[in-house]
Amino acid sequence: MTCRSELPAVLERWRRFRRALKIEDQPAMDVIIAALEKNGPATFAGLDDPLEAAVLAVLMELAREVEGRVAPL
Amino acid sequence: MWILDTSVERDRVALWGPGGAVERTPYPPSFLLTLSDPVRHGNLLEALGAEYGAEPVTVRTIHREQPGWRISAGGDVAAAVLRQADYGAQCFNVDVRRDQRYLAEHRLLPCTGPGEERFSMTLTQDLEVMDLALDGDPARSDRVHGCTVTDGGRTRRLEGDEPTVLGDLFGLIEAVDPDVVLFPNADTWTERLVARAEGYGLETTFSRTGRYVTLGSRSYFSYGRMYHRPKAMIPAGRVLIDTEESFTYREGGLAGVLVAARITGLSPNRTARVTPGTLISSFEVYAALARGIAVPWLKADAERAKTLAALKAADRGGMMFQPALGVYGRVYQVDFTSLYPSIIVKHNLSPETVEHPGQPGFLAACLRPLLEMRIKTKAAKKADPGVAGMDSVLKWMLVTCFGYTGYRNAKFGRVDVHEAITRISREALVSSKELAEALGFEVLHGITDCLFVQGDPVDRLKAAIEAATGYLMEVEAFDWVVFLPQKDGTGAYTWYYGRLDDGEVKVRGIMARRGDCPAYVQRFQRDALALMGRARSVAELRELAPEVEEVYRRYCDGLATAPLEDLEVSRRISTVDYARTCPERGAVASYWRAGVPVAPGMTIRYVVRDARAGLADCAWDADHADRQYYHRILAKAWGEVAAGLGRPVGAGECAPPA
Structure with a gap:
C-alpha cells in the first residue's frame, strides 16, 4: 500500500504553514514546497509513510543540489 | 416590580x-x-x-x-x-x-426598572446594602466571637459570646432589612450559622422567608484547572453574596452580579454563585424561552461520525506565531475585540445552520445584542469606571460562549460550530499577519486574536485589518516590551511585560501576577517593575539596570527577617493525593492534622518549613520558614526582571542565605 493519496493533503498543510511563517522565512519554505511538488509524486507512490515520503522528497532535491547535478531551485 | x-x-x-x-x-x-x-x-x-x-x-x-x-x-x-x-x-x-x-x-427581567432594558448599562434602583465580616477563619471550627457590620455609611462592632453576637447580628439584619448582604466567605459560614442559631433558639434572618435552598459543594475541572465550590445556602427575598468565593462578584462587583441577572434571567443570588459558563448557557436558555423555542433536555444532535482525516483537519485550535525572545522598543499590540463571538454573529453560526446555512441562526441572533453591549461597555468603561464590572462579566460570558459551542451537553452547542469558529479565526489572524507584513510591519508575536507588531503608522494597519476581515480591533502601544522564555528556552505566548505609552506597566504570566507567589516576592517584582516603568525606551531601561539590581539586593538581604505572613503561599490545589514529596503535600497533611478538611480545587495557605523534606505548615500555625527555598523563588522572580534589563541568565543573582 502506498500513501499516494495523501500527497495533496500534505502539500496543502505545508502551504498553510508557509502562510503562517514570517515573511523573511517564506522563501525558504517555497524551496521546500517546490521540492515536494517535484519529487513527491515518486516518493509518495513508492512508500507507505507520508512523513518518510515527504522528507525523502525534500532530501533528494537537496542532495542533488549538493552534487551539483541540478541547478538550485 | x-x-x-x-x-x-x-x-x-x-x-x-x-x-x-x-x-x-x-x-x-x-x-x-x-x-x-x-x-x-x-x-x-x-x-x-x-x-x-x-x-x-x-x-x-x-x-x-x-x-x-x-x-x-x-x-x-x-x-x-x-x-x-x-x-x-x-x-x-x-x-x-x-x-x-x-x-x-412573561417577558420579565430581574433587576430592570422602567426605561431600562435587557442590554442597557444603567442601574438606577437604590438598594439597601449591608457589608458584613465575621472575625476568624471560616475553614477552622472556632466559635463566632465578633463581627463588623456596615450599612448606610455606619459601621458597628458586635462582640461577645457566640449566642450574643449571633442574636445581635440577626436582630440587626431584621431591623435594617437590607436588600443585599455582602459577606466574605458567606457560603462557608452560613451553614454553620444556621445550625448554631437553631441550637440557641435564634432565627437566622438572611432569608426573608426563614427558608434556604441548599446548593451542594463540588470540585470541578474547568479550562485545565481544578476548582471547588463550597456548599451554599441560598436565602429567599434577599441577595447574599460571598464576596470571597463569587467569581461574578470578584470580576464585576455588585453591578456585575445585577447586570448578569438582568441578561440571564437568573436571580442575583444565582448569578453570584455560578460560573461564566452557566451564565452564558442560562443567557441562551432565557433567549430561547422568550422566543418560544423549547430547550432540549437530553440533546439528540451530537457530533456526526467523521473520518479520521476529517477530524484531524477540523479539530484544531487557534493560531499562534511563536514570539521572538527579548526586549523590543515601540511595539503595538493589535487585538480583535471579542473575536470568537464576532465570528459566530458575522457568519451566522448556530447548530441548525450547519446544515441550513441560509436560515437565521439562533446562536448568532441571541449573541448579537450581547456582543453589541460589550462593545459599548468596553468603550464606556474608560470614562466611567462604574461600567468596568459589567464589562468584565460580559467579557467572561463571551469568552466562554465559544467553549460552550463544543461542549457535548450544551443546550445549543455543536462541535461543528466550534470547529468553524477556530477555522475562521485562524484565517483572520494569518491574513492580518500578511496584511501587516505587506504594509511593512514586522510581526513579533501573535496568538489567537492578537498580534504584536513593530512599525508605523499603526492606525493604517488597524483600518486595513478591520476593512479586510470585518472585525473590530483595538490597539495598545508599548514603549518597550519583554517577551520571556518558557522552560524549553523558546518564547512563551502569554509571558511578557512592558510599559504602555500611558506609563502603566502591563504584565502577563509573570510571578507578580501569580496568586501562588508569596507576597514578599510579588512586592519585589512590583517595586522593580515600577522602577522600570520610568524608562520610556529600551536604552533608558538599560540605564536603570544598576538601580533595579539594588532593589533585588535589598529584598535578598531582607529575606532573612521577612515576616512569615509575607512568605505565605496561597495555592489552589488540584489533588489531595500527591505522589511525590513537595511542599503542597506537606501543606495538605498539615491541614488534615489541624482538623480542616480539604478538597481538590480549594485554596490552601501555607508556609514552607523544609522544601526538600516536603514540609509545610498551615499559614496560621507557621513559626518557621525555609529561607533558602524562598530565596530560590526570589531569584526566579529576579530572572524575569533581569531579562528586561538585557542581563544574561543568572547575572546579578545574590547568594542564598546561610
Whole structure:
C-alpha cells in the first residue's frame, strides 16, 4: 500500500504553514514546497509513510543540489 | 416590580422586590414532549393525560416545529417517560429553572426598572446594602466571637459570646432589612450559622422567608484547572453574596452580579454563585424561552461520525506565531475585540445552520445584542469606571460562549460550530499577519486574536485589518516590551511585560501576577517593575539596570527577617493525593492534622518549613520558614526582571542565605 493519496493533503498543510511563517522565512519554505511538488509524486507512490515520503522528497532535491547535478531551485 | 430575587415555592413562583415586597403566582411544573411514533406510544400518552394532563401543542426547537404535548408534571415524570418510551421520546424544558422560565415566558427581567432594558448599562434602583465580616477563619471550627457590620455609611462592632453576637447580628439584619448582604466567605459560614442559631433558639434572618435552598459543594475541572465550590445556602427575598468565593462578584462587583441577572434571567443570588459558563448557557436558555423555542433536555444532535482525516483537519485550535525572545522598543499590540463571538454573529453560526446555512441562526441572533453591549461597555468603561464590572462579566460570558459551542451537553452547542469558529479565526489572524507584513510591519508575536507588531503608522494597519476581515480591533502601544522564555528556552505566548505609552506597566504570566507567589516576592517584582516603568525606551531601561539590581539586593538581604505572613503561599490545589514529596503535600497533611478538611480545587495557605523534606505548615500555625527555598523563588522572580534589563541568565543573582 502506498500513501499516494495523501500527497495533496500534505502539500496543502505545508502551504498553510508557509502562510503562517514570517515573511523573511517564506522563501525558504517555497524551496521546500517546490521540492515536494517535484519529487513527491515518486516518493509518495513508492512508500507507505507520508512523513518518510515527504522528507525523502525534500532530501533528494537537496542532495542533488549538493552534487551539483541540478541547478538550485 | 423591580425584581431583586426569585424563588420557587412548591407550585408557585415568588418574585421579590426591594424592601421585602413579594408577589406569588401559581406556576406548577410542566414539560414538553414529542414522540417519534405517537401511535405506538398511544397508551403512554393516554396514561399521562389521565394522570397529569397532556395538552396538544406545537413544539418549536431551533431545528424544526413538530406536534407534541405539554405534560403538567416535573422532571421525575419526564425521566420515567423517556425510559418507558424506550427513548422514542424527547422531552423539553425539563431542567430549566422554573423561576427563570416563568420570567422568560412573561417577558420579565430581574433587576430592570422602567426605561431600562435587557442590554442597557444603567442601574438606577437604590438598594439597601449591608457589608458584613465575621472575625476568624471560616475553614477552622472556632466559635463566632465578633463581627463588623456596615450599612448606610455606619459601621458597628458586635462582640461577645457566640449566642450574643449571633442574636445581635440577626436582630440587626431584621431591623435594617437590607436588600443585599455582602459577606466574605458567606457560603462557608452560613451553614454553620444556621445550625448554631437553631441550637440557641435564634432565627437566622438572611432569608426573608426563614427558608434556604441548599446548593451542594463540588470540585470541578474547568479550562485545565481544578476548582471547588463550597456548599451554599441560598436565602429567599434577599441577595447574599460571598464576596470571597463569587467569581461574578470578584470580576464585576455588585453591578456585575445585577447586570448578569438582568441578561440571564437568573436571580442575583444565582448569578453570584455560578460560573461564566452557566451564565452564558442560562443567557441562551432565557433567549430561547422568550422566543418560544423549547430547550432540549437530553440533546439528540451530537457530533456526526467523521473520518479520521476529517477530524484531524477540523479539530484544531487557534493560531499562534511563536514570539521572538527579548526586549523590543515601540511595539503595538493589535487585538480583535471579542473575536470568537464576532465570528459566530458575522457568519451566522448556530447548530441548525450547519446544515441550513441560509436560515437565521439562533446562536448568532441571541449573541448579537450581547456582543453589541460589550462593545459599548468596553468603550464606556474608560470614562466611567462604574461600567468596568459589567464589562468584565460580559467579557467572561463571551469568552466562554465559544467553549460552550463544543461542549457535548450544551443546550445549543455543536462541535461543528466550534470547529468553524477556530477555522475562521485562524484565517483572520494569518491574513492580518500578511496584511501587516505587506504594509511593512514586522510581526513579533501573535496568538489567537492578537498580534504584536513593530512599525508605523499603526492606525493604517488597524483600518486595513478591520476593512479586510470585518472585525473590530483595538490597539495598545508599548514603549518597550519583554517577551520571556518558557522552560524549553523558546518564547512563551502569554509571558511578557512592558510599559504602555500611558506609563502603566502591563504584565502577563509573570510571578507578580501569580496568586501562588508569596507576597514578599510579588512586592519585589512590583517595586522593580515600577522602577522600570520610568524608562520610556529600551536604552533608558538599560540605564536603570544598576538601580533595579539594588532593589533585588535589598529584598535578598531582607529575606532573612521577612515576616512569615509575607512568605505565605496561597495555592489552589488540584489533588489531595500527591505522589511525590513537595511542599503542597506537606501543606495538605498539615491541614488534615489541624482538623480542616480539604478538597481538590480549594485554596490552601501555607508556609514552607523544609522544601526538600516536603514540609509545610498551615499559614496560621507557621513559626518557621525555609529561607533558602524562598530565596530560590526570589531569584526566579529576579530572572524575569533581569531579562528586561538585557542581563544574561543568572547575572546579578545574590547568594542564598546561610
